[in-house]
Amino acid sequence: xxxxxxxxxxxxxxxxxxRLFQPRLEGKPVVVLSNNDGCVVSRSQEVKDLGxxxxxxxxxxxxxxxxxxxxxxxxxxxxxxxxxxxxxRLLSQWSPDQEIxxxxxSFLDLTGIAESFSIGPSSPDSLTRYAxxxxxxxxxxxxxxxxxxxxxxxxxxxxxxxxxxxxxxYDSVCDFNAMSAxxxxxxxxxxxxxxxxxxxxRSTSRLQQMGIxxxxxxxxxxxxxxxxxxxxxxxxxxxxxxxxxCLELDDVTPPRQQIICSRxxxxxxxxxxxxxxxxxAYTTRAAEKxxxxxxxxxxxxxxxxxxxxxxxxxxxxxxRLLPLFEPTNDTRLLCHAALGGLRQIYRSGYxxxxxxxxxxxxxxxxxxxxxxxxDVAAQQKSASLMATLDRINRRMGSGTMQxxxxxxxxxxxxxxxxxxxxxxxxxxxxxxxx
DNA sequence: TCTGGGGTCCTAGGACCC
DNA sequence: TCTGGGGTCCTAGGACCC
Numbered sequence: 001x002x003x004x005x006x007x008x009x010x011x012x013x014x015x016x017x018x019r020l021f022q023p024r025l026e027g028k029p030v031v032v033l034s035n036n037d038g039c040v041v042s043r044s045q046e047v048k049d050l051g052x053x054x055x056x057x058x059x060x061x062x063x064x065x066x067x068x069x070x071x072x073x074x075x076x077x078x079x080x081x082x083x084x085x086x087x088x089r090l091l092s093q094w095s096p097d098q099e100i101x102x103x104x105x106s107f108l109d110l111t112g113i114a115e116s117f118s119i120g121p122s123s124p125d126s127l128t129r130y131a132x133x134x135x136x137x138x139x140x141x142x143x144x145x146x147x148x149x150x151x152x153x154x155x156x157x158x159x160x161x162x163x164x165x166x167x168x169x170y171d172s173v174c175d176f177n178a179m180s181a182x183x184x185x186x187x188x189x190x191x192x193x194x195x196x197x198x199x200x201x202r203s204t205s206r207l208q209q210m211g212i213x214x215x216x217x218x219x220x221x222x223x224x225x226x227x228x229x230x231x232x233x234x235x236x237x238x239x240x241x242x243x244x245x246c247l248e249l250d251d252v253t254p255p256r257q258q259i260i261c262s263r264x265x266x267x268x269x270x271x272x273x274x275x276x277x278x279x280x281a282y283t284t285r286a287a288e289k290x291x292x293x294x295x296x297x298x299x300x301x302x303x304x305x306x307x308x309x310x311x312x313x314x315x316x317x318x319x320r321l322l323p324l325f326e327p328t329n330d331t332r333l334l335c336h337a338a339l340g341g342l343r344q345i346y347r348s349g350y351x352x353x354x355x356x357x358x359x360x361x362x363x364x365x366x367x368x369x370x371x372x373x374x375d376v377a378a379q380q381k382s383a384s385l386m387a388t389l390d391r392i393n394r395r396m397g398s399g400t401m402q403x404x405x406x407x408x409x410x411x412x413x414x415x416x417x418x419x420x421x422x423x424x425x426x427x428x429x430x431x432x433x434x
Numbered sequence: 435t436c437t438g439g440g441g442t443c444c445t446a447g448g449a450c451c452c
Numbered sequence: 453t454c455t456g457g458g459g460t461c462c463t464a465g466g467a468c469c470c
Binding site: 041054101102103104105197198199200201202203231233 | 466467468469470
């Protein structure tokens with residue numbers, strides 16, 4: 001039986017989330033900005049039509065924005081995560097095999113599904129009708145528009161989704177399996193090679209130098225040649241383009257092997273005490289994520305850097321990896337290590353733009369190695385203190401209890417000029433009909 | 435004035451070992 | 453004058469993704 005892998009992708013996800021609660025944004029050019037209102041991370045169709053690129057710095061667009069009345073919103077991840085969960089939960093009903101690939105994308109294995117869905121003999125378009133049913137239901141129950149691509153491999157499913165989005169005549173659902181080989185190749189010949197999942201900017205220009213410009217040309221390239229020039233990853237992509245599924249659906253997300261927490265500051269920071277507050281805040285977040293996945297970290301890296309875009313300023317960047325005496329998820333021990341590292345790398349006289357921490361050598365909490373010096377009582381005390389801390393912050397709101405060192409005024413914290421309410425997760429901010 | 439944040443995987447090269 | 457071969461582990465950096 002033909003493999004049928006679907007990729008469901010929410011349209012302009014963050015913008016769609018905002019529009020759901022602010023209908024006045026419908027039909028208007030809207031962007032959602034990254035932290036610090038730095039870059040464009042989501043664009044409405046109207047904004048895409050104006051030629052605004054993903055990741056464009058907002059300050060460079062101010063002029064265009066004024067001319068066309070572009071509305072810019074700060075990102076509201078609490079809202080997006082909640083709506084994402086609702087979409088993903090709905091999707092999980094339509095296949096036993098789901099991989100949640102990102103906040104706005106999910107793979108579903110639909111192999112053999114159409115037969116059980118359609119009454120009577122299955123036709124080439126019965127999977128298309130199944131996908132249209134999913135689309136309508138998501139639109140109705142959550143309010144988010146999605147597109148669906150279906151194909152025998154994940155890489156092709158991504159492309160099918162791209163086609164569903166770009167070409168009106170497919171009505172947001174594109175099933176490569178329902179096409180003839182000739183039809184499909186004719187379609188692939190129209191798509192630029194850079195659209196392929198796994199082909200980034202660097203590979204695109206090198207492929208073009210080799211005379212490979214379209215998806216079809218990459219599909220028909222010699223695998224051995226691709227392997228020699230680019231390595232095993234792109235060779236696998238070529239196989240996937242030929243309908244050979246090399247990438248399985250990962251339906252269980254493995255625990256993270258590294259946990260990063262870093263932020264740019266709202267204003268440049270020069271003083272060590274401010275950096276210390278930021279590092280404590282970031283380490284606290286990272287430790288929460290670590291405990292959430294029931295893990296311990298064996299090391300923590302701390303880094304600081306100046307603004308590389310301000311070339312006239314003196315530049316400095318440094319990182320320090322601190323091994324921990326034993327693997328831990330105790331915020332206090334992690335902060336202590338991180339602060340030690342920060343004080344080693346800090347140099348006065350620079351305008352720092354960003355700091356971050358990264359937890360490494362992560363192991364499951366159940367795999368804690370035994371040592372001669374184990375202080376079991378202290379470990380238990382730490383575990384129950386951290387559990388209490390997490391419980392209070394979960395119930396009363398993040399940051400209700402924190403280390404004093406994180407500071408209260410936080411004059412380094414980021415700018416978020418125009419953030420919408422947390423309409424679905426905070427009692428004070430619920431959307432109510434008026 | 436103003437340029438995000440958080441991940442994964444692969445490869446090359448060095449250190450080290452027998 | 454001439455100085456092996458093969459393996460592992462670790463790290464840094466590159467490329468890519470959303």
